[in-house]
Amino acid sequence: MAETIFTKILNKEIPAEVLYEDDLALAFKDINPQAPLHFLVIPKKPIATINDITQDDRELVGHLSLVAAKVVAEHGLAEQGYRTVMNCNEFGGQTVYHIHLHVLAGKPLGWPPYTDKIKQHLE
Numbered sequence: 001m002a003e004t005i006f007t008k009i010l011n012k013e014i015p016a017e018v019l020y021e022d023d024l025a026l027a028f029k030d031i032n033p034q035a036p037l038h039f040l041v042i043p044k045k046p047i048a049t050i051n052d053i054t055q056d057d058r059e060l061v062g063h064l065s066l067v068a069a070k071v072v073a074e075h076g077l078a079e080q081g082y083r084t085v086m087n088c089n090e091f092g093g094q095t096v097y098h099i100h101l102h103v104l105a106g107k108p109l110g111w112p113p114y115t116d117k118i119k120q121h122l123e
């Protein structure tokens, strides 16, 4: 798998605002936040897309959700609700090819998440 910017964050080669870290995962603030609290949870194991997740990764991928919920709870935002999203490939809007769970919290979130770019694909 090609190295991504998230590998550099994992290796501390570029800075990130880290919210949680353990031996399996890292959570850090998104550099372009779309909500009052917007962070990413990534596995330390590099996996390019959801399509590349294997049976061996089941616990690891589940762990990402547990980290998401823990960090949101620490910010006091769990009860009001939040969203987790994992984008896959071009149509999913994925830009960094190291899987990451987006976690957006702290405001009511619209649905569906259509943008003009996605609408153009549908028309």
Ligand code: AMP
Pocket: 005, 016, 029, 030, 031, 032, 033, 040, 087, 093, 094, 095, 096, 097
């Ligand atoms: P996606 O488009 O789903 O692949 O999401 C990639 C996310 O990574 C975007 O929301 C970016 O804002 C975020 N991002 C890119 N570079 C950085 C960085 N250096 N630190 C934190 N977040 C980043």
